[in-house]
Amino acid sequence: MSTRLLIVEDDENLRETLADFLELEDFIVEQAATVAEAKPILESATIDLAVLDIMLPDGDGYELSQWIRNQSIETRILMLTARGLEKDVVEGFESGADDYVSKPYRSKELLMRIKALLRRPVAVVETNTIEINGRTVDWRSMTAKYNDDELHLTSRAFSILKLLLEHKNEVLSREAILDACWGKDVYVDNRTIDNFISNLKKQFDLTHDNSYYIKSVRGVGYCLMNERKNT
Amino acid sequence: MSTRLLIVEDDENLRETLADFLELEDFIVEQAATVAEAKPILESATIDLAVLDIMLPDGDGYELSQWIRNQSIETRILMLTARGLEKDVVEGFESGADDYVSKPYRSKELLMRIKALLRRPVAVVETNTIEINGRTVDWRSMTAKYNDDELHLTSRAFSILKLLLEHKNEVLSREAILDACWGKDVYVDNRTIDNFISNLKKQFDLTHDNSYYIKSVRGVGYCLMNERKNT
DNA sequence: AGGCTTATGACAAACCCATGACAATTCCTT
DNA sequence: AAGGAATTGTCATGGGTTTGTCATAAGCCT
Numbered sequence A, B: 001m002s003t004r005l006l007i008v009e010d011d012e013n014l015r016e017t018l019a020d021f022l023e024l025e026d027f028i029v030e031q032a033a034t035v036a037e038a039k040p041i042l043e044s045a046t047i048d049l050a051v052l053d054i055m056l057p058d059g060d061g062y063e064l065s066q067w068i069r070n071q072s073i074e075t076r077i078l079m080l081t082a083r084g085l086e087k088d089v090v091e092g093f094e095s096g097a098d099d100y101v102s103k104p105y106r107s108k109e110l111l112m113r114i115k116a117l118l119r120r121p122v123a124v125v126e127t128n129t130i131e132i133n134g135r136t137v138d139w140r141s142m143t144a145k146y147n148d149d150e151l152h153l154t155s156r157a158f159s160i161l162k163l164l165l166e167h168k169n170e171v172l173s174r175e176a177i178l179d180a181c182w183g184k185d186v187y188v189d190n191r192t193i194d195n196f197i198s199n200l201k202k203q204f205d206l207t208h209d210n211s212y213y214i215k216s217v218r219g220v221g222y223c224l225m226n227e228r229k230n231t
Numbered sequence C: 001a002g003g004c005t006t007a008t009g010a011c012a013a014a015c016c017c018a019t020g021a022c023a024a025t026t027c028c029t030t
Numbered sequence D: 001a002a003g004g005a006a007t008t009g010t011c012a013t014g015g016g017t018t019t020g021t022c023a024t025a026a027g028c029c030t
Helices: A012-024 A035-043 A061-070 A086-094 A107-119 A155-166 A174-181 A191-204 B012-024 B035-043 B061-070 B086-094 B107-119 B155-166 B174-181 B191-204
Strands: A004-008 A028-032 A049-052 A076-081 A099-102 A129-132 A135-138 A143-146 A149-151 A212-217 A221-226 B004-008 B028-032 B049-052 B076-081 B099-102 B129-132 B135-138 B143-146 B149-151 B212-217 B221-226
Touching: A004 A012, A004 A035, A012 A028, A012 A107, A028 A035, A035 A061, A049 A061, A049 A107, A061 A076, A061 A086, A076 A086, A076 A107, A086 A099, A086 B107, A099 A107, A099 B107, A107 B086, A107 B099, A155 A174, A155 A191, A155 A221, A174 A191, A174 A221, A191 A212, A191 A221, B004 B012, B004 B035, B012 B028, B012 B107, B028 B035, B035 B061, B049 B061, B049 B107, B061 B076, B061 B086, B061 B129, B076 B086, B076 B107, B086 B099, B099 B107, B155 B174, B155 B191, B155 B221, B174 B191, B174 B221, B191 B212, B191 B221
Parallel strands: A004 A028, A004 A049, A049 A076, A076 A099, B004 B028, B004 B049, B049 B076, B076 B099
Antiparallel strands: A129 A135, A135 A143, A143 A149, A212 A221, B129 B135, B135 B143, B143 B149, B212 B221
């Protein structure tokens, strides 16, 4: 797993020195001297971290940083610049930078800052939890909680609950539930489902005066209702 | 959504000043003057970012930072300290910090750095050692200790423990565990896994009344549970 | 061979969950 | 509107499956 860095800096001497140093640390280093050169490299979406100088021949680092964020390009941004006044630093962060280092930089410190940024995920973590009548359901760990006490749900109960949620506000016949949660060629009494539904109702309080509730449709099956409330 | 910060700093004057400043920015600010005071607050797992001083009456910020990472407490760490030599900065990052600011700090810059850290998800740090229910596991040396006596763990036990940790709070089927720890084309009885799990449970006391515990999911597999906050 | 790791078998314990029973509800017929 | 039939809610239970754990055999590396 190789990590790709991009250095945007117009002073060739400085850029090469830094690139050499970082390559020794096993990074793959791309280089750009201008904003125009940098953009296509960033658009290739393979850069894990970009080191930006402020003053560039055809623009400045703040604009480039903002451009990166506006494009939703997923990369970390470290500003490396001679301007160390507080207002410069603040402007750097405001343009979307993750870190700001003033020149002359101390190479070991810069390396540590780069590594610290790379430790942090770029993407936002997706949530695997859903809330039903105040209970929190976590599909990954197959747990459900109501104010810190765990509800007891078996894997079959989970699969039924999931099916109902995937088809909320839609009536599901007992046959459909059986097919989906037990399998097509399994021979089980329909009444078994009623027990699971009863259990779910009890644990999640799926009664009519809650925002989620289960409606039973006589002769057909069940329907998980979710009325959205007026806000 | 309120963001909670923790300031660990023994100089009361400085701490209060910083706290007031950050409260004006709508953060909820907790305070601690010592390592001993800080730990229980961090363990409550509600701190989004901790500002650590280095010199504390009963320890130092580096140790506290390492402790946070070893405990797998999910928080960002910003070191704020009078020691600005490069080796101090490097040591700060090596102990797991996400940012390092030297005193005297510039308040607007500090604020921007705090916000920059909060913009991103919490860092994933691979530490050499991790703590599970009071046992210390060292991945490099493949050893585990409980108050100075070594636990006996075989390499296969280690690989299963590691897999469970990498997927904590996620149910792993026996097949998935086999594929990951034995290999795709190895045919081993599923019950073998149960024995290793049983052994791990015994050695690490992975019972339900501990912060780490193994949940068995009937018909599916196992899940290493570890309390975490909902985001 | 010998020590250590790992796989398997065996047995008890725990746990689902499918089913039946009965009460409660709904629907339909009259 | 009332009675009856069908359907659903829910509890209790037994059987069968799955899991916890110990004991033992099979590999495996020196």
